Amino acid sequence: MTASPAGSAAPRLSADQFEALFRRLREGVTFGAHDRRGALNHLTPAHVAAAAGEIRAGIAVSLANDIRHREAADNPKPARHQMIGPITPGRTPGDLQFAQDQFAMNVHGDAETHIDALCHVIYHGTLYNGVPASEVREDGAHQLSIDTAHDGIVGRGVLLDIAHARGEPWLELGDHVTADDLLAAEKAQDVRAGEGDLVFIRVGHQARRRERGDWTAAKARVGLHPNAVELLADRHIALLGGDGNSDSAPSLVEGVDFPVHVLAINALGLHLIDYLQLEDLHDHCVRLGRWSFFCTVAPLRLPGATGSPVNPIAVL
Known part of the structure; x- marks a missing residue:
C-alpha cells in the first residue's frame, strides 16, 4: 500500500494504476463465488455482542441530515413532501380525523443521508462478486439489493475525524484524505x-455547508484518495460512511468519476453511507474524549432497491 503524508497532495492515478488497485482489492476478497453480503461478513455475532460494551454515557446521537424539501445547489431534485389528509376546518372538536402525508425522494443525491446497496455500482459490466449487471432490471435489483441488510447493521462504530486531527473546522475543497491521514487520526x-467495525470519516462537509452555505457538491467535494481504501480493506471493516460521499470531486483517477465507490462497493462488497451528519457526534466525542461507540444502521425494507434513506444512531 502506498500513501502520502497527511494533508499533502497525493498523485492522481492513471487508468492502469487504478485497474491494478481494483484487481488487487478484488482478489483479496475470499468469501466465495456465491457470496452476496460482502464486507458484512466481517461483522460477526461476537463483534455485535462486544460492541454493546461501548455504551457508557447512555447518549444517543443521530448521524443523519434532515430530509430537505427545497431545491439547492447540492439538492437540485429535492424530496417531495405532500399532505394528503389535512385537518378539515369546520368539524366539531369531537370528530376523529387523521393527518396524513406522503413523500418521495432521490435516494442517491448529494444532500440526504443514504446507504448504497451492493447493486448500486456497475463496473466493467458486473456488480460485486461478478454478478451480471443484467440482474438490475426495470422492476428492481434481483440480487445484491439493500434487502441484503434488512436485519440492520449493528456493531462498533469508529469516528475518524480528519478535520479535527488536522486542527481545522473542515477540509477545504480540492483536498482529500490519504491513508496517512487515517493513521494520523487514529493516533x-x-x-x-x-475487523467488523463501522467506520465513519469526517472531513467537515456539513460544517462547511452550515457556515458557507450550499454549493454544487457534485462538482467539488472532499473524499478519500483511492489508495486509502486499501488500508480499510486490510483492516476488514464492515461498513464505511462519511459526511461527504467518500469520493473527491473532481476525481483523482483518469476516466473514473467515482473511484472510491467502485473500489468499496464493486471490488470489496463494502456498503457505503453517504452524506452523514457527523457534527453532533464530533461534539460528543470531543467532550467525552472517546471516538468509538455502539452504532445501529437500519435501512428501510425495500427489496430490489439500490439503496435506502437511513438514520444511523450512535450510542456512547
Missing part, C-alpha cells in the same frame, strides 16, 4: 479501526 484519537 490523535487513541483509537484503531478494526
